[in-house]
Amino acid sequence: MSVPMHSEKGWAILSRPGICTLVGWILSFWAGAINTVTTLAILFERSSHVSGRLNDVGMNAVLHPIDALLVFVIWISFVFGGFLAGRLLDRIGFTRSLLLVAGGIGLGALFVWRGFYGASPDDYGLGRMTIAIILPVAMGFQNSLTSMLPRIGRSTHWTSDSTDIGIALAKGNFPLAAHNTTKIFGFICGSAALGYMIGIRDVPALYGLVLIATGFFLTTILLHWMNLALGKSRILARSSSKIIRGILPLKPPELVPASLSPWACGRGAGLRRQGCGERLCPEVFKGLRPFTPAFAGVNEP
Numbered sequence: 001m002s003v004p005m006h007s008e009k010g011w012a013i014l015s016r017p018g019i020c021t022l023v024g025w026i027l028s029f030w031a032g033a034i035n036t037v038t039t040l041a042i043l044f045e046r047s048s049h050v051s052g053r054l055n056d057v058g059m060n061a062v063l064h065p066i067d068a069l070l071v072f073v074i075w076i077s078f079v080f081g082g083f084l085a086g087r088l089l090d091r092i093g094f095t096r097s098l099l100l101v102a103g104g105i106g107l108g109a110l111f112v113w114r115g116f117y118g119a120s121p122d123d124y125g126l127g128r129m130t131i132a133i134i135l136p137v138a139m140g141f142q143n144s145l146t147s148m149l150p151r152i153g154r155s156t157h158w159t160s161d162s163t164d165i166g167i168a169l170a171k172g173n174f175p176l177a178a179h180n181t182t183k184i185f186g187f188i189c190g191s192a193a194l195g196y197m198i199g200i201r202d203v204p205a206l207y208g209l210v211l212i213a214t215g216f217f218l219t220t221i222l223l224h225w226m227n228l229a230l231g232k233s234r235i236l237a238r239s240s241s242k243i244i245r246g247i248l249p250l251k252p253p254e255l256v257p258a259s260l261s262p263w264a265c266g267r268g269a270g271l272r273r274q275g276c277g278e279r280l281c282p283e284v285f286k287g288l289r290p291f292t293p294a295f296a297g298v299n300e301p
Contacts, residue, residue, distance in 0.1 A: 010094050010149045011227040020151045021179050023223060025186035027146060030216050031139060031156040032190030034105060037212070040198050041205035042117035043131045045070065048139035048156035049187075050078050066124050070132055077133045081140025082147075089148055095224045097145050102217040104138030109209035117205070158184050 013019045031048040038047040046053060053071045060068035081104075089097050111117070111130055118128030143156040154161050161180040168177035194212075197203040 010151070011223070013223070013227045013230050014149060014151045017175065017179075019226075021182050024146070024152045024155060024179065024183040026219050026223075027142060027152070027155040028183040028186035029190035029193075030212055030219075031142065032187035033194040033208070033212050034135060034139065034190075035156075035187075036191045036194040037198065037205050037208045038131070038135055040195070042112055042209075043074075043128060043135070044118055044121040045074055045132070047074065047078075047132075047135040048143070049158065050075055050136065050139075051157055051159055070124060070129070073129060073132045074136045077136035078140035078143075081137035081142075082144035084137070085141045085144035086148070089145060094145065094149070095220065095227075097141070098220040099217065101138050101142045101145070102213050102220060104134060104141065105209060105216060106213040108134045108138070109206060109213055112206045112209060153180065153183070155183060156187075158187065 011023075014023065035046050035048040038045060054075060056071050057068050057075070060071070085097060088100070108131060111127075111134060116127040116130045118125070118131065139156050143154060146152040146155040153164075161184060165177045165180045168174070168180070194208050198205060198208055
């Protein structure tokens, strides 16, 4: 039995390819940023791009069991985030779901502020395990959201998207290849930005998390407003079209010159009703004269 993986609870602006790619770039940027923060500090592990670390679960189960446990906690938390998104997206919509991601990152920043984080790669205490749950849940939540909206696709890890780029190029689907490449570039940009801040400028990881949570929140609100503006413009356009159709007099579509009608027989002039071949009476024809000036006077008694 097939399981539906897509949802209709998205934004109208995602139907525009350029904006859809921009949204993918923005979300990937924040995923790369949070991944860099947790790699350089507080967790010393990846929190958004987790698939590559699954190899360490099996390898370190024998060599370093506590590290295998940590990676397993990260992975299962990421999966749980995807589960939550799958349950909530159709109920609360895309905007509120993204705001939950921002809230999860903010919650992680709050725990770091209170001292719950890993002090070093050799620290396997409660603080590091706490961050290993909170931030991967948020990233799994985000990746599940964008995965259920097929126009965006994955936004936190890139093995499948890299494969899709190769297939798209082989099949000549260059827009898809460009879309996925742009997302990956966004992830790299986010990683570079936070890598510079924390690794070179020595900005505390807490400030990095606050910046990411704030930026995520603000960009979500901005995109939500853009979506509302697009919806209002479409409603206004439809309303204007109805008003124009109600004001402008239109020539009745069922009236055609008999000589041009496919139901006309012979070469007689006059008007026939399209689809039935019955000639209109002169009285009706006179009444239609203002709308049919090209045939005024034809067959009048």
